[in-house]
Each structure stands twice: as C-alpha cells, then as structure tokens.
Amino acid sequence: MKDILSLGLDEMRGLLLSKEEAAFRADQIFNWVYKKRTLDFSEMTNLPKALRGELPGLLYFPAMRAVEKQFSKDGTEKYLWKLKDGNQIESVVLRHPGHVTFCISSQVGCALNCSFCATGAGGFSRNLSTGEIVSQVIHMERAIHGPVDNIVFMGMGEPFLNENSVYKAINILHDPRGRNLGFRHFTISTAGIPEGIKRLADSEIDIRLSVSLHSAKDELRSSLMPVNRIHSLDSLREALVYYQQKTGNRITFEYALISGVNDTAGDVEQLIKYLRGIKSFINIIPVNPVNPNFERPTDQKVVDFEERLKAVGFESAVRHEKGTDIDAACGQLRQRRRGKGLERRKGVVVRFGSRNMEVVDNETGGRLLCTMPGRFRMQGIRPIVGDRVEYSLSGNGQGRIESILTRETELLRPRISNIEQILLVLSLREPAVQNVITDRFLVLAEYAKLPVVVVINKIDLLADDEIKEFSEIYGEYYNIHQVSSKKEININQLRDILKGKISVMAGMSGVGKSSLLNTLNPGLKLRVSEISRGLERGRHTTSYVELLQFDFGGLIADTPGFANLELPEIEPDSLKRYFPEIDQESGMCAFSDCVHIDEPGCYVKELIKAGNIHESRYESYLSMYNELKEREREKGGKKYG
Incomplete structure (x- = not known):
C-alpha cells in the first residue's frame, strides 16, 4: 500500500491506471483530499461504491x-x-x-x-x-x-x-x-x-x-x-x-x-x-x-x-x-510532556458541575470527580461532555484534568463531543412517526457526519408488511435494527451495537427511548445518583447533557436537545449531499450543478419516476429545499459559510 499524502496527482493517476481504473478518478480523490479535506474514502461519494471499498487496500492515510x-x-x-x-x-x-x-x-x-x-x-x-x-x-x-x-x-x-x-x-x-x-x-x-x-x-x-x-x-x-x-x-x-x-x-x-x-x-x-x-x-x-x-x-x-x-x-x-x-x-x-513525572490516565467527561466534572476511566470504568487547572480558565478552555481527557490523580481520591485530546466529532445541539453513532429511535405505531420527521433526523445526522442506527421500537405491534415498507425506503443506506423493549426482542443485538462506543439517542417523544434504555441496562439512571451529590452544580444551570454508562460497556446521551429539528445552516444547493440516494446519482445529471427541482436532463427525477428513489424521500428533500431557500431569502440572499 502507498501513503496517499505522499503521492502527487500524476503518481496517483498512474497507480489507478495500473489497477485498470480511469485516471480521472485520481482527480476526484485529489479534490476530496485537498479541497474538501476528506480523510475517509467512504465519504468520497462521487466515486463508485466498489472503488471506495477497494481504495483502503491500495492507499492509506498516515496515522x-x-x-x-x-x-x-x-x-x-x-x-x-x-x-x-x-x-x-x-x-x-x-x-x-x-x-x-x-x-x-x-x-x-x-x-x-x-x-x-x-x-x-x-x-x-x-x-x-x-x-x-x-x-x-x-x-x-x-x-x-x-x-x-x-x-x-x-x-x-x-x-x-x-x-x-x-x-x-x-x-x-x-x-x-x-x-x-x-x-x-x-x-x-x-x-x-x-x-x-x-x-x-x-x-x-x-x-x-x-x-x-x-x-x-x-x-x-x-x-x-x-x-x-x-x-x-x-x-x-x-x-x-x-x-x-x-x-x-x-x-x-x-x-x-x-x-x-x-x-x-x-x-x-x-x-x-x-x-x-x-x-x-x-x-x-x-x-x-x-x-x-x-x-x-x-x-x-x-x-x-x-x-x-x-x-x-x-x-x-x-x-x-x-x-x-x-x-x-x-x-x-513535547519536552514538557516527556519531562513530567506524573502518571496520566485517560477517561471521558460524562457530566459537569460548576467547579468540577465527572470522568469515567477508560481502563477501569470507574467514575471520579476531576477539577480543571487554572490555566484552562485563563485561556478560555472549557471541556464539554464527551471530551476524551488525560487526568492525574490527587491525594484526596479526585483527579485533575491535564489535557483535552482532539475532538473527533462535535455536536452543537446538544453540545457533546466524540459521538461515534446516533441511535435514531422510531415507532411506526403508537405513535406513528411520519417519514418527513425521520428524514429531518437523518439530514441532521448526515450534516454531523455521524453514522446512524435506525431503531424501530415496538415491533410487537407491527405487521411484517409495515416493517418491509419502511425497509424498502431506508434499508439500502441506513442500518435498521428492529426491537421491542416491552417484549425484550433483539435487545442483546442492540447491546452489541452500543458496546464500547459513545452514542446519542434521538427520537420523538413517545417512541419509547426511556423504556428502551431501562431494558438495555436496568437502573441505568439510578446508579449515578450517589456521585451526583459531589457535583457542585451552579444554581443558575437550566439544562445540561450527560453521558450514561452501560454496565456492558459504552456511553450514551439521552437528551431532548437533539429533538430540535430545525435545519442547520445548509446552503439550499448543498442539501442533496445529505440524501445519500440522491447524492450518489447526482453525477449522472446533465448539469453538474443540478439540484433536481426543474432542471432539464435530471437523472435523479428519472429514478424517482421509475421508483428507484422513493417518492416520499424526494418530497422531504423538496420541502427542506424550499424551507432553506425561504430562509436564504429572509436573510437577503446571503449564503451560509
């Protein structure tokens, strides 16, 4: 394998030609890496799916x-x-x-x-x-x-x-x-x-x-x-x-x-x-x-x-x-880190007080209170829930945060870092979540560049054809998991999905998120009550997010914050990127800037007519596109960025 960042464009073209791939694919990869700063082949969506799967065997990004x-x-x-x-x-x-x-x-x-x-x-x-x-x-x-x-x-x-x-x-x-x-x-x-x-x-x-x-x-x-x-x-x-x-x-x-x-x-x-x-x-x-x-x-x-x-x-x-x-x-x-004799441990921030925070240790799974050094406050540095940190132990059984490791991801609503996946919990009955709501959740997840596990809860209430219809719309592009928290159906498989990861649970009220959490890990919220008394919460705190710890390994945020379904500041013409079935086919349209509304030669609209892209997904796309256009007009035509 070759280091992709050590290759010039002509070298990359030569490599792909030797593998019987078209040379222009190298130009596309070069564009993704150097103009869009993408370091994941799976995100290079204008490349054929097969090529995206083969590239990790040919090229690697230096660690x-x-x-x-x-x-x-x-x-x-x-x-x-x-x-x-x-x-x-x-x-x-x-x-x-x-x-x-x-x-x-x-x-x-x-x-x-x-x-x-x-x-x-x-x-x-x-x-x-x-x-x-x-x-x-x-x-x-x-x-x-x-x-x-x-x-x-x-x-x-x-x-x-x-x-x-x-x-x-x-x-x-x-x-x-x-x-x-x-x-x-x-x-x-x-x-x-x-x-x-x-x-x-x-x-x-x-x-x-x-x-x-x-x-x-x-x-x-x-x-x-x-x-x-x-x-x-x-x-x-x-x-x-x-x-x-x-x-x-x-x-x-x-x-x-x-x-x-x-x-x-x-x-x-x-x-x-x-x-x-x-x-x-x-x-x-x-x-x-x-x-x-x-x-x-x-x-x-x-x-x-x-x-x-x-x-x-x-x-x-x-x-x-x-x-x-x-x-x-x-x-x-580098010299300071080498010379420091303090033993540093690693953990994840799971909860905040006004003067300290609660950290779960990576190795032991134990929880302890940690303080922040004064230099963090002087420099305006504030850790957030989900931050991976290094901390040192003090003599009183507490810890002191020494450094914050790089945030791999960061959500703004709720403010939480290093999320590895979103668990989108839906129900098709009692209540029946409309597809347009599901689509908005999925756009928010795509915008955050986070993988989604779609969890259909209450399957004990559903007929097979209801699940089949939903899977036909979403199953090709999203991982769908069917569960019943009441009947404890497929709960162990869901535990495997959550184990060892930091996840966010999202979904509308009434779909059974709380009952699902209690089924996954009975007494999950009760276990943190004792240490909560050690957190000196400010009197004026109105809302916060926390990570709950599973006994089987893994952390999850259950918060209403992600239920705010307002679209982020996406340029209307960029919305297609957040519908994978539309984005994948956009390159086949007659015009490269086609937004699939009323342009001639639109391949995406042909696929919709043929039933290859579900009409409800396109209706959601159209509704959100018009919403973003209206927002842009209200801002006087000013583009986001």
Missing part, C-alpha cells in the same frame, strides 16, 4: 492524532501529534489579521541542538515522510475549519536535512489541481545549511527563505548554534549571496535577542557589517527562555537594537509575540 492541544488567548493553537511509531511532533496555528499561518515540522526532533531551542534538547529521531508533512496541514485545516494562507517550515527539525520530503510536500500542496497554494506562500526556515540554500536557489521552487542567524560573530554563533562549527558564517554568507543573485528574493533573518549575550551595541554593529549588500529583513525575537541560562532583554534593549538597524537602512521588526500563555516555543510542549 496522526493530536495527543495534546493548547489554545492561547490571542488565537494561537499548538498541537502535539502522535505518529504511528509513537514519535511525537508539533505544529502551530498562528492567526494574524486577514490571514492564517501554519508552522509545521519536517523532522522528529532535531540534530542541530541549538542552545535556545527546546526541540534540540530532545534529540533527533528521524525524518518525516512527505505524507506526514502534508498530513499536518490537512489536520490543522480541518481543526480550524478553513484554509491556511501561509506555511512555514519553522517547527521541529532542519528542513534542508530532509530536503526531498519537504520539496515534494510543497509541490503537492502547490499543485493547482489540488490545494493550489502559491509557492510564495511557503517559507523554509534554516539554521544555515549552505548547500541546501544553493540547491534551493537552483531549483524551480520559488519559495521564501528565512535564516536563523542569532549572531554575526563566529565564536558566539558556534556556542549558540553548533551547526556553525561545521558551516561558518563565511560559508553561509557565500550561499546567501549566491541565492540572492539567482533569485533576487529578499531573505528574512531571525535574530533571537538574549540579554547580555547578543544584544549589545557591538553585536548590532557586527550584524550590520555581515548583512551589508544582502537584501534583508531582520526579525527580532526577544527570546522565549526555554534555557534557564538565558534571559529576555529589557524592552529598552529591544528598542535600541531595532532603531540602530533602521538608522542604517535595514528593514526590521520586533516579532509580535504569540502564544505566550501556552507552550508555544518549538519543542516546548
């Missing part, structure tokens, strides 16, 4: 999950990713007015061991693959729900020591047929590898170059940056002059200002002398002291340093500091 994330008050986000082999790397989201920058890693650790850098203190493990580099970008775009504007290779590692993977990643992300990020939106930050700089100058990749300089004195720079002992300032300058002659591009120089080390008048004069004749921009960075021997200079020292550079005509600026309230420095978060 990468966030084991910790931090959020700064200024909008900076720091991610610590765990790779398939257990290694960890860091990436940062930097928000600026009008644009977003990703700072990404090129290696696991770094061999250059710069004295002010936390990454070097952890040593070097290996180079990242092209796919692992690209994966950082896609995962962070998914996290921020939007595109990045600039990518800087200024995370862990020296990019020129992993040149092939870095350049291929840039070319993949640059490809106009996919992500289409211009070359000038990429920056390589190097500690000063002369041959790498020269190769960049000779390449066709016209990206930006940034050099970590930090001193223009050989002896001092060698003590700060051991790479200078191999590649002196003279050899570095020769490469920089060559680069500028070949490209004409301005070079950014990073200068970490350290009190009493490189911030004197003599240091700035030496820097001026070294850079004379090189078109430069000098980025002055008051040091983030990860090394206890280094101190940040005074504000006046920083001002004096910058003013002297500007006085002789150099462009310079003091970097606007971001992420000062989190572990934002390169390698800092």
Whole structure:
C-alpha cells in the first residue's frame, strides 16, 4: 500500500491506471483530499461504491492524532501529534489579521541542538515522510475549519536535512489541481545549511527563505548554534549571496535577542557589517527562555537594537509575540510532556458541575470527580461532555484534568463531543412517526457526519408488511435494527451495537427511548445518583447533557436537545449531499450543478419516476429545499459559510 499524502496527482493517476481504473478518478480523490479535506474514502461519494471499498487496500492515510492541544488567548493553537511509531511532533496555528499561518515540522526532533531551542534538547529521531508533512496541514485545516494562507517550515527539525520530503510536500500542496497554494506562500526556515540554500536557489521552487542567524560573530554563533562549527558564517554568507543573485528574493533573518549575550551595541554593529549588500529583513525575537541560562532583554534593549538597524537602512521588526500563555516555543510542549513525572490516565467527561466534572476511566470504568487547572480558565478552555481527557490523580481520591485530546466529532445541539453513532429511535405505531420527521433526523445526522442506527421500537405491534415498507425506503443506506423493549426482542443485538462506543439517542417523544434504555441496562439512571451529590452544580444551570454508562460497556446521551429539528445552516444547493440516494446519482445529471427541482436532463427525477428513489424521500428533500431557500431569502440572499 502507498501513503496517499505522499503521492502527487500524476503518481496517483498512474497507480489507478495500473489497477485498470480511469485516471480521472485520481482527480476526484485529489479534490476530496485537498479541497474538501476528506480523510475517509467512504465519504468520497462521487466515486463508485466498489472503488471506495477497494481504495483502503491500495492507499492509506498516515496515522496522526493530536495527543495534546493548547489554545492561547490571542488565537494561537499548538498541537502535539502522535505518529504511528509513537514519535511525537508539533505544529502551530498562528492567526494574524486577514490571514492564517501554519508552522509545521519536517523532522522528529532535531540534530542541530541549538542552545535556545527546546526541540534540540530532545534529540533527533528521524525524518518525516512527505505524507506526514502534508498530513499536518490537512489536520490543522480541518481543526480550524478553513484554509491556511501561509506555511512555514519553522517547527521541529532542519528542513534542508530532509530536503526531498519537504520539496515534494510543497509541490503537492502547490499543485493547482489540488490545494493550489502559491509557492510564495511557503517559507523554509534554516539554521544555515549552505548547500541546501544553493540547491534551493537552483531549483524551480520559488519559495521564501528565512535564516536563523542569532549572531554575526563566529565564536558566539558556534556556542549558540553548533551547526556553525561545521558551516561558518563565511560559508553561509557565500550561499546567501549566491541565492540572492539567482533569485533576487529578499531573505528574512531571525535574530533571537538574549540579554547580555547578543544584544549589545557591538553585536548590532557586527550584524550590520555581515548583512551589508544582502537584501534583508531582520526579525527580532526577544527570546522565549526555554534555557534557564538565558534571559529576555529589557524592552529598552529591544528598542535600541531595532532603531540602530533602521538608522542604517535595514528593514526590521520586533516579532509580535504569540502564544505566550501556552507552550508555544518549538519543542516546548513535547519536552514538557516527556519531562513530567506524573502518571496520566485517560477517561471521558460524562457530566459537569460548576467547579468540577465527572470522568469515567477508560481502563477501569470507574467514575471520579476531576477539577480543571487554572490555566484552562485563563485561556478560555472549557471541556464539554464527551471530551476524551488525560487526568492525574490527587491525594484526596479526585483527579485533575491535564489535557483535552482532539475532538473527533462535535455536536452543537446538544453540545457533546466524540459521538461515534446516533441511535435514531422510531415507532411506526403508537405513535406513528411520519417519514418527513425521520428524514429531518437523518439530514441532521448526515450534516454531523455521524453514522446512524435506525431503531424501530415496538415491533410487537407491527405487521411484517409495515416493517418491509419502511425497509424498502431506508434499508439500502441506513442500518435498521428492529426491537421491542416491552417484549425484550433483539435487545442483546442492540447491546452489541452500543458496546464500547459513545452514542446519542434521538427520537420523538413517545417512541419509547426511556423504556428502551431501562431494558438495555436496568437502573441505568439510578446508579449515578450517589456521585451526583459531589457535583457542585451552579444554581443558575437550566439544562445540561450527560453521558450514561452501560454496565456492558459504552456511553450514551439521552437528551431532548437533539429533538430540535430545525435545519442547520445548509446552503439550499448543498442539501442533496445529505440524501445519500440522491447524492450518489447526482453525477449522472446533465448539469453538474443540478439540484433536481426543474432542471432539464435530471437523472435523479428519472429514478424517482421509475421508483428507484422513493417518492416520499424526494418530497422531504423538496420541502427542506424550499424551507432553506425561504430562509436564504429572509436573510437577503446571503449564503451560509
């Protein structure tokens, strides 16, 4: 199998052609991955079902999950990713007015061991693959729900020591047929590898170059940056002059200002002398002291340093500091996690109080109260029910939340994370739930990108033809499970569906949700009453959601919140995506933007006339489409997004 994120479009075409698939299928996959940021072949709905089933045997997405994330008050986000082999790397989201920058890693650790850098203190493990580099970008775009504007290779590692993977990643992300990020939106930050700089100058990749300089004195720079002992300032300058002659591009120089080390008048004069004749921009960075021997200079020292550079005509600026309230420095978060001796356990938040929360431990299934660290409140971080967390045990039998793991999914109504499936409970009698209500539930579930198990309750009241009619409408696209909580029919099979997962139960009033829960796990709600007294609930709490714990393993939310059937902010023309039988056939219509209302050559409407798509489903689609259109008109034609 091949790493899909390490393949360019032409390579992907070649692979599919070798498997006797049409080359344009590669273009469709490329579009899903790089324009829609989809990392699941099953969601690539314009591909044939058979191909979607075969792709996991040909291609894989590199394993990468966030084991910790931090959020700064200024909008900076720091991610610590765990790779398939257990290694960890860091990436940062930097928000600026009008644009977003990703700072990404090129290696696991770094061999250059710069004295002010936390990454070097952890040593070097290996180079990242092209796919692992690209994966950082896609995962962070998914996290921020939007595109990045600039990518800087200024995370862990020296990019020129992993040149092939870095350049291929840039070319993949640059490809106009996919992500289409211009070359000038990429920056390589190097500690000063002369041959790498020269190769960049000779390449066709016209990206930006940034050099970590930090001193223009050989002896001092060698003590700060051991790479200078191999590649002196003279050899570095020769490469920089060559680069500028070949490209004409301005070079950014990073200068970490350290009190009493490189911030004197003599240091700035030496820097001026070294850079004379090189078109430069000098980025002055008051040091983030990860090394206890280094101190940040005074504000006046920083001002004096910058003013002297500007006085002789150099462009310079003091970097606007971001992420000062989190572990934002390169390698800092990874180092802190390695160095912390506290045993961390993992669990799921199942309930909230005003000052603490209830967590179920992953291994033992035990429940305990946990507090939040003060830094969470300072940073405006608030866990929600369903969050997977790491916690440490305190001496009083309670715990302390240390980190919130990445949310795989998140519902807004009810506010709950990491849901793995929705249990849609219906009854066809007493009461008879109308198909239009069922369809709205299903659209909400499709919009949330969550699998649905349709549970028909009270089957002891139904005739076979009633169940058959329902299955003919929904059975091809949804998993239907028939039960009777009263007669305990098929209850064990439903337990198997729920076991080990976090689920949400949804459905209209009267369909038997509560009785079904009590049949699945008698006394389910009674068991949590004792520990509930330990939760210090705020007096003004009006509503909340909680996860109930099954004895057989698994958690479920039973809440009226999901019964709010108001459609989310879907663009009317996008509604078809949430009806799988319509979405699957949309590509056969005469026009690619067909919305299946009154367009000529509509293949979907032909299928409806032939009975291959049930008319009641189309009527629901039409009703919701008109509802969304009316909402759009009321908003003055403003589109959602």
